[in-house]
Amino acid sequence: MPDKQNHLPNLQDIATAAGVSTATVSRVLNSPADVRPALREKVEVQIRKLGYVRHGAARALASARSHTVGAVIPTLESAIFASGVNAVENRLTEAGYTLLLAVTNYDLQHEYEQVKALIERGVDGMILVGRDHDPATLIMLERQGCPYVTTWTYTADAPHPCVGFDNADAAHRITAHLLALGHTRIGVIAGITSGNDRARERIAGVKAALKSQQLNLHRKCLIEKPYEVSEGRDAFRTLMALPNDIRPTALFCGNDVLAVGAVLEAQHMGLKVPQNISIVGFDDLPLSAHMSPGLTTVHVPSRRMGEHAADYILACIGGESPDPRNKLPTDIMIRGTTARPSKT
């Protein structure tokens, strides 16, 4: 009578119970096709009977694979990252992989620490956000031979594997929409640019669009704010308090959260959107299409991006060499928050 106390069953226990070697048990677990059906059946019965569950650490140690992938993102408070991560998780799960998640709070030094922590946990691959990183972070990844991919940004000269889109171009295009409408004084409520290439690129895109029309962005019309509704409201008030000849008639917001804040504050101040002020956002949150007026914004394929990133990493782990650069399209969603400037 085998001891049946606190002892969780291991490969050896199953092997003994089934009258085979541990090697065979390992095979029915990892390459069932290699073992004769009769034996396989016997082993599987014992596995179920004893309630065996694999010991990941031992597996990882012996095989040098953890079946785990890490993702390090700025925050989960933003709906758009959350849904991207959700997509990554779905893909990984399908492939039998598990997600290790870490958050940086938009701090590159913290990102380094998180990446290190995940590497120590033995992740087989890593997904990062953006192009801005502590050089040491990427060096560590390379040195450890850990495949990685950056997301949310794509530039022709990207020095590392990336799946994303051209933030500057998207911002340029939606700004062009504003200019085509006849606006000449554009205001910008941007995200915090420190350590955030996406926020910087978006501003650059706006500036480029303005420049192509011999316009430029007035220093006072550019405000950086954390991505929160209340911050969008505050920034909006600040912008509207500007002198007549500077005050923008149209606003580019670094993301939809800021844009929603701006729209709400406008309405709260008794200003009509878009009659009195046009507002555009970036990201296309689920809510944006539903609010009234609907928010004109840039649709970002966050779900597809997550799926592509996961697939890329999975392919690398599988020994393939997939195309390391993947540019996704963005769409300008023209809805109700933009119109021609009122004649005054």
Added chain:
Amino acid sequence: MPDKQNHLPNLQDIATAAGVSTATVSRVLNSPADVRPALREKVEVQIRKLGYVRHGAARALASARSHTVGAVIPTLESAIFASGVNAVENRLTEAGYTLLLAVTNYDLQHEYEQVKALIERGVDGMILVGRDHDPATLIMLERQGCPYVTTWTYTADAPHPCVGFDNADAAHRITAHLLALGHTRIGVIAGITSGNDRARERIAGVKAALKSQQLNLHRKCLIEKPYEVSEGRDAFRTLMALPNDIRPTALFCGNDVLAVGAVLEAQHMGLKVPQNISIVGFDDLPLSAHMSPGLTTVHVPSRRMGEHAADYILACIGGESPDPRNKLPTDIMIRGTTARPSKT
């Protein structure tokens, strides 16, 4: 000259380089206080010099601790779970732990698979959502000696460790607010109740409140919908199309996403909120306080809940026996979407 090729340094390499034993290196890594400063310094120098990073799998195998905690949630698409997870992650990181995240898509069978996958990865503890689970899930957890805690729900007779709040009571109280205003015909747009005790409890709370006033919930006034803005809109239309004598004058929505959908659709239909229809939500998303009118809703302490859950698990791992039941308070946030029924 030591081979300096593809070989990542391990404990032995550090030990050799520093002229000490692997045991000593292990100690400077895990209990620095136990090693004389002089030696420690020598070891630390080599660790930095060789760029050593711990091998988690080996560590876990030898110590039976992975320094990892799992969380299994319904989805990340809902902002409220995302921010709860964010809080968990922050806490775990502070404590040197890493989060393994898995998503169930509100499917209890899938939850079982995910829990199993995380256990196989060797998590030292697990955080679940809600009271509804496949019995096998909890049995596995117990058997593996994996400390766990359920969140988002608290009932006096909770059979398992939990940190959460009383969904029924909160729903009861906010419904009471509606009744106190003079409403007698209440409609409910609930979440999908299958496998979701929170959604069921919330409905139960509404019914209890009605019953205390000798009222009851008309069969046609209860609609179950997935938590999406568009679903809230659809449900709202359905409810408003009801005959005069049944059509509700006030709506309880299973969460703020549905409530926002209802409010938007009302406005879209030309109905005034709250003059023509009162609407309440549940969760208090960041947006809810900002929209106009502000959404009357139940404030849920998701951040604190996440922190408590993480702390509980951490304490268990640390060998403590913290109080396994933790009830958090909810607040009724009365804002602009509720008013007395119009006299008609």
Added chain:
DNA sequence: TTGTATGCGTTATCAT
């Protein structure tokens, strides 16, 4: 305080 030596549960190589 430091070193020695054993074992953790698998996978994988090599026989058979």
Added chain:
DNA sequence: ATGATAACGCATACAA
């Protein structure tokens, strides 16, 4: 197709 056995990198009980 199956079995025996040597790593895998580290923590830890024990010895010194």
